[in-house]
Amino acid sequence: MARLLTVAELASRGLPTDPAAHVVGELAANAALHGRVPGRSFRLRVRSSSPGSLRLEVTDALGERAPRPAPRSVGPDAESGRGLLLVEALAERWGVTHGPFPCKTVWAEVSLLPSSGPTGSRSAAIRYATPSSA
Template sequence: MNSEKSTQLLSPTDHFSVLLSSTLRGARLARLLATDWMRTRDLPYGVAEAAEHLVAELAANAATHGRVPGRDFRLALQATTAVLRIEVTDTRGDRLPCPQPQPPSVDAESGRGLLVVEALADRWGVMQGPVPRKTVWAELALASDRPGM
């Protein structure tokens, strides 16, 4: 067996999608599956590390704030030669995240997830529909001239 590390080139678009239970266990599985998927694509380390945190935050939000009993959430990852896009879709289209997240009070136990998304993503946003769904997405540039790399 050849011990050299093989480099997998990204196709024009490389896509992964999975439905997961709207539970904290489902959110954890989303992060693990995304980490494994990214590892097999040889994404730049800084991008993969940021993407793991983004998936963890977006999936945790879907499992807590976007949870509807008996309905799953969807994790989708799409990589092109220039961008990694992360999408998490849940069935609570009536509960949209604030586009300009504000820091919570110092003693608050939650409320920092979207601040993490804002800090790590090059771009992020929300798409509504089809009813009753919403998709929260985040993008990371794959170029080597990405800030912080």
Template sequence: MNQEISTRAQAPTPTHQFTILLSATKRGARLARLLTREQLRCWRRPSEEAEQIVAELANNAVLHGHVPGRSFRLGLLLSAANTLRIEVTDARADRSPPLHPRRPSPKEESGRGLLLVEAFADRWGTDLGTLPPSPCKTIWAEIDVPQST
């Protein structure tokens, strides 16, 4: 069952961590997805759901969170309990996603990204102004991932 959480949630202590700043461009969003795939391959974890979540959140950071001259940050944290936490931080704290994404009409060409995040994530939410330079927002999603053999 998916849950939306709008208050600050505690991330499990990571056993593996990956963080990178990327340009707030379409190219940066595409690179975020590719880096997620490679990092999870190195950690021997499945990546399909994580890649979809990163693609949506990075694209939203570029489209809705862009401030000229500011990058967005991708963070991947894998806990000992096999919880993968994805964090995408952008520079627009004034533009937070809705707590309950609406379903767009079939004629609309966009607006389905957070519905996909909600479908793939076990938990997701928003933290405001948690990382410098503020103001910023972090959209996070957690997936309970099995350990690969």
């Protein structure tokens, strides 16, 4: 549902839907699977962070379970473990912001501009930086 809502909103504004749809899908799936607290859902926020860039935020109520990138050696038969690798590859940068207690927000920034090369090529120090430290 989060992916569909994101695609509908971006398309209604005449904005490209990729890679935002893929990143939102992964962040929302992680929130539903790993950040679920009975009786609570997650919040999706999509906004322009700068001209030509979108900030995608998924907030859940399980702040003590912060996501970590999977090892790069996920087996070919593994049925999970690639979500954050996809986010890392598609986003210009991403990270986690904690609070207010007990919540956490996993965010990613994606470019709306055509790229001459693959995204996600920035260093890990920039990619995982919090918004205030970048």
